[in-house]
Amino acid sequence: MEVLLAIVIGTLYAAGIFMILRRSLVRLIIGLILLGNGANLLIFLLGRIAKGKPPLIPEDANFMTAAYADPIPQALILTAIVISFGLQAFAIVLVKRAYRVVKTDDIDQMNATDDV
Amino acid sequence: MLIALLFPFLAAALLALPVREKRDLIVRLSALVPLGLLSFFIYNSQQTPTMQRNAWLRDMPVSLDLYFDGLSFLFILLITGIGTAIFVYAGAYMKGHAYSQRLMAFLMLFMGAMLGVVLSDNLIALFVFWELTSISSFFLIGFNNENEASRKSALTALAVTGSGGLVMLIGFIGLGEVAGTYSIQEIIAQRDAVVNHTAYGWITGLILFGAITKSAQFPFHFWLPGAMKAPTPVSAYLHSATMVKAGIYLIARLTPALGDTPFWNQTLLVLGGVTMLYAAFQSLFHKDMKSILAYSTVSALGILVFLLGIGTSASILAASVFILVHGLYKATLFLVTGIVDHETGSRDVSQLSGLRKVMLPVAIAGLLAAISNAGIPPSFGFIGKDLIYEATELKGHLLTALAVLTNIFLLVAGFLAGWKPFAGPLQPEHQKVHLPEMAMWLPPLLLASLGILFGLFPQLIEKTIVAPVFQSISGTAFTGHLALWHGFNFVLLLSSITIVGGLVLYFIIKPSTALNSFIVKSEKFGPKVILTGIANGFDLFARLYTKFFQNGYLRYYIIFIMLTLIGLLGFEMWHYTTLETNNRLATEVTFYEGVTIFILLVSVVIIVFSQSRLASVAALGVMGLAICIVFVFYSAPDLAMTQFTIDTLTVILFVLVLYKLPKFIPLRFTPHHIRDAVIALGFGALISILTLEVLTKNVNREISEFYAANSYVLAKGKNVVNVILVDFRGADTIVEIAVLSIAAIGVFSLLKLRLPKKERIE
Amino acid sequence: MRTLILQTASKYLLPLLLLFSIFILLRGHYLPGGGFVGGLIASIAFILHAFANGLPQTRNLMRIHPGFLMPVGLGLSFLSGLFPMFLNRPFMTGIWFAEKVAVIGSIGTALFFDIGVYLVVIGASLTIIFTISESN
Known part of the structure; x- marks a missing residue:
């Protein structure tokens, strides 16, 4: 499964980079989302994956005894997911606004900021 | 002493304050500052050498320790003494000028920086003041900032002296590290260790680079003639007495620490020799008084470097005297030039003549300075020239011949600038020219008279100035005597040859446009052109580089970043990745x-x-x-x-x-897409391989185990992820929700807020 | 999307989902859940309501602009971190009441911290979504 997940991560990165190399702003944002998900999975996988062992302390114990999934990557990813939502929203609105101002979503035509 | 050093900086700040009335008065009163400093240092010169320790940066080897000895005293005399004359003069010269205050503030700043250079015992502090002189001189040279040539000259001067200073800093750091101390006096104390160190050559080369750029030695001399775009008081101050002498000061100051080695002596000898002859020769071909003076200054600086390069006690004595001689007559000549320019509006020696009839005191000052410059007895210059010949005479005929030739040219240059405008018949268009106010003609006259006075009574300065300087540079006590008359000897013959030869040449040479254009043409192949070419090359390279990498297309930025990353990661992984699999990868x-x-x-x-x-x-x-x-x-x-x-x-x-x-x-599938796909897939593949590689290694779970063991015990929570978020790493979470809020506010303001109509770009 | 069924359903779904979100929030210290997830569920509840009844209705229902929840939540989180400092403890030290409560477990500063997170997440996500849909 690790090998499969590694391939998935690679695919997400590749897709993300391919998308941010496009000229369309919307694709750029989708590319960012793909990269974000790839990074999340990467962190998740590198913390080692384990089945059926959530990092919860059993009700009758005061600390964890058996093997458990690493809680640190999970805490990292949890905030990353929420923040990336904020980032996406901001990026989308920025695109929308930019589109309204310069009347194009072609990044190549947006670099002449001085003319606007 | 520290307060005295900081005083000019305070005065500069005060001078820069805008005032509406009495500006001329304030500008004139500023001359009291150098005068006060002059008296202060003369009063304290009895107790030299003294060291005053002042802490600056505690954890670094940087202090404001001040060392006041004979050498510092000589330069302080030049800085504050000639400074007083210049300030008085400038007050009159700039009368009614809208920015006179600014000029005086910069002059004051510059004076403070120069004092710092000659008083600092700490190499780093010296460097700071050194660069401060470069910066303040940048503003002074570019004072007429609406003039393009002026701005350009200021930039050239800053580029040359500033970069020289940076190179010098490297040398300073090397020296400090090798010696284990940044105090110049302590470095001198362990000269042997420094001179025998393997890095000695590098250190010396780097430091000398700084000194020769500042002192306008060949091939970096070109900034000095260009700097003549400055108002004349500035040229007189910076380029006769102070800034350009900073390099000389540094060489003299470090002579006991780094000097007296073949490398040191030969480098200085060659540089100084080439510079003095080349610049003296050049000075003959100019008709602008300031250009003549500029080249003769470069030549004089060459002589000083040359003398320090010889390195014998005779030459050090000659250098000590010549610094003072040159400061006196060159400042006079600059000031005289300034008066002529101010009153007639011209500095062209081929046009000016007979001005003695309308401004006699100025003419006297010019003539006296020219005499001192020529080394005609009984001037102080004669003593100086004698000493130079005595120094070279011991080193063979070649050096002596060089010195004689240089001095002949310099003599001509001195008379061209100091006497030519006043000799002969008065031009009709200059009939109405009149003598300026006393504050302008008295300073040059005083300085010129000093040049004669010291010649007649050398004992005035023998014990007070020359002997301590000699002591500072050579480390041994001064035993000789300064005198005008040494009897009939070889040196006297040389002096006579110089004077006669120079006067003959003066009457032969007639400055003209033709001569001038000849030298302008020859300069096309000069070092200035080469260095400007290099600078332009850099500029072009930077522009192409920027155009290539910072081209404004997002995707190229990303491609460059990705390719670099792929290159670095790929290279590293090629060497270290084993691609083995083990059971850590085997979750079914x-x-x-x-x-x-x-x-x-x-x-x-x-x-x-x-x-x-x-x-x-x-x-x-x-x-x-x-x-x-x-x-x-x-x-x-x-x-x-x-x-x-x-x-x-x-x-x-x-x-x-x-x-x-x-x-x-x-x-659509175009070559671009294929290129992008290759980059993207390459990067993705790298990430995959990297992931697998990391997975085969052991993981450190120490921190996780801490959280797992303590999340209930310490934080009374059983969901470890949540406990990390709200307790163990709660501070991070606060920042994260703050970021989320900022994003929301950003969205809100992007969509809801409208700019006032005039600022809208839609 | 203003279908009758959805409108009717959302009337009941909103309080239910909100209740659920609070439940998720409170149990977070012991079981999966917490301020982030709770806050997201609550905002989805409001968005669902807005889809069914129109944004103005939801706005009326909320009375205040969701943006105000952000400073309130940030302040609450910050104060709960600051609180131990009044008792001469370091910043963010957890402090609990002795008695336990059902579902929530021990009540302590960490709980108030999580409630702050909950409020900020609701505030931020609703501000984003509402602003965008209003600007259309």
């Missing part, structure tokens, strides 16, 4: 997992290749859900819940704005 794949991964991959493909935005967004949602399921499989219920809700919100977000957004630019 169940049917459901396989299906989830499959769905995930398919949705990614749809996202990338779909031509429809809606399909892309839908696939994005599917992908998020698949990831969510992966989290469920692998024991991350919190993540799964968060991913699920965020996924929902993301899709809602896209759907809300989708119809307001542009349609996709159709995806």
Whole structure:
């Protein structure tokens, strides 16, 4: 499964980079989302994956005894997911606004900021 | 002493304050500052050498220790003594000028910086003041900032002296590290260790580079003639007495520490020799008084470097005297030039003549300075020239011949600038020219008279100035005597040859446009052109570089970053990746997992290749859900819940704005796409391999184990992820929710806030 | 999307989902859940309501602009971190009441911290979504 997940991560990165190399702003944002998900999975996988062992302390114990999934990557990813939502929203609105101002979503035509 | 040093800086700040009335008065009163400093240092000169310790940066070897000895005293005399004359003169010269205050403030700043250079015992502090002189002289040279040539000269001067200073800093640091101390006096105390160190050559070379750029030695001399664009008082101050002498000061100051080695002596000898002859020769071809003076100054600086390069006690004595001689007559000549320029509006020696009839005191000052410059007895210059010949005479005929030739040329230059404008018949258009106020003609006259006075009574300065300087540079006590008359000897013969030869040449040479254009043409092959060429080359390179890498196309930026990353990562992985598999990679794949991964991959493909935005967004949602399921499989219920809700919100977000957004630019397969695909796939593959590689290694779970063991004991929580978020790493979480809030505020302000009409760009 | 069924359903779904979100929030210290997830669920509840009844209705229902929840939540989180400092403890030290309560478990500063997170997440996500849909 690790090998499969590694391939998935690679695919997400590749897709993300391919998308941010496009000229369309919307694709750029989708590319960012793909990269974000790839990074999340990467962190998740590198913390080692384990089945059926959530990092919860059993009700009758005061600390964890058996093997458990690493809680640190999970805490990292949890905030990353929420923040990336904020980032996406901001990026989308920025695109929308930019589109309204310069009347194009072609990044190549947006670099002449001085003319606007 | 520290207060005295900081006083000019305070005065400069005060002078820069804008005032509406009595500006001329304030500007004139500023001359009291150098005068006060002059008296202060003369009063304190009895107790030399003294060291005053002042802490500056405690944890670094940087202090404001001040060392006041004979050498410092000589330069302080030049800085404050000639400074007083200049300030008085400038007060009159700049009368009524709108920015006179600014000029005086910069002059004051410059004076403070120069004092700092000659008083600092710490190399780093010396460097700071050194660069401060470069910066303040930049403003002084470029004072007429509406004039393009002036700005250009200021930049050239700053570029040459500033970069020289930076190179010198490297040398200073090397010296400090080798000696283990940044105090010049302590370095002198362990000269042997420094001179025998393997890095000696480098250190000396770097430091000398700084000194020769500052002192305008060949091939870096060109900034000095260019700096003549400055107002004349500035030229007189910076280029006769102070700034350019800073390099000489540094060489003299470090002679006991680094000097007296073949490398040191030969470098200085060659540089000084070439500079003095080349510049003296050049000075003959100019007709602008300031240009003549500029080249003769470069030549005089060459002589000083040359003398320090000889390194015998005779030459050091000659240098000590010549510094003073030159300061006196050159400042006079500059000031005289300034008066002529100020009153007639011309500095062209081929046009000016007979001005003695309208401004006699100025003419006397010019003549006296020219005499001192020529070394005609009984001037102080005669003593100086004698000493130079005595020094070279011991070193063979070649050096002596060089010195004689240089002095002949310099003599001509001195008379051209100091006497030519006053001799002969008065030009009709200058009939109405009149003598300026006393504050302008008295300073040059005084300085010129001093040049004669010291010649007649050398004992005035023998014990007070020359002997301590000699002591500082050579480390041994001065035993000789300064005198005008040494009897009939070889040196007297040389002096006579110089005077006669120079006077003959003076009557032969007639400055003219033809001569001038000849030298201008020859300069096309000079070092200035080469160095400007190098500078322009840099400029061009920078522009091409920027155009190539900073081209304004986002995707090229990304491509460059990615290619670099692929290159570095790939190189590293090529060497260290083993590509082995072990049981850490062997979690088995169940049917459901396989299906989830499959769905995930398919949705990614749809996202990338779909031509429809809606399909892309839908696939994005599917992908998020698949990831969510992966989290469920692998024991991350919190993540799964968060991913699920965020996924929902993301899709809602896209759907809300989708119809307001542009349609996709159709995806066609072009070479660009193939290139991008190769880069993207390459990077993805690297990431995959990297991931697998990391997975085969052991993981450090110390921190996780701490959280797992203590989350209930310390934080009374059983969901470890949540405990980390709200307790162990709560401070991080606060910042994260702050970021989220900022994003929301950003969205709100982007959509809701409207600029006032005039600022709108829509 | 203003179908009758959804409108009717959302009337009941909103309080239910909100209740659920609070439940998720409170149990977060012991079981999967917490401020982030709870807040997201609550905002989805409001968004659902807005889809069914129109944004103005939801706005009326909420009375205040969701943006105000952000400073309130940030302040609450910050104060709960600051609180131990009044008792001469370092910043962010957890402090609990002795008695336990059902579902929530021990009540302590960490709980108030999580409630702050909950409020900020609701505030931020609703501000984003509402602003965007209003600007259409």
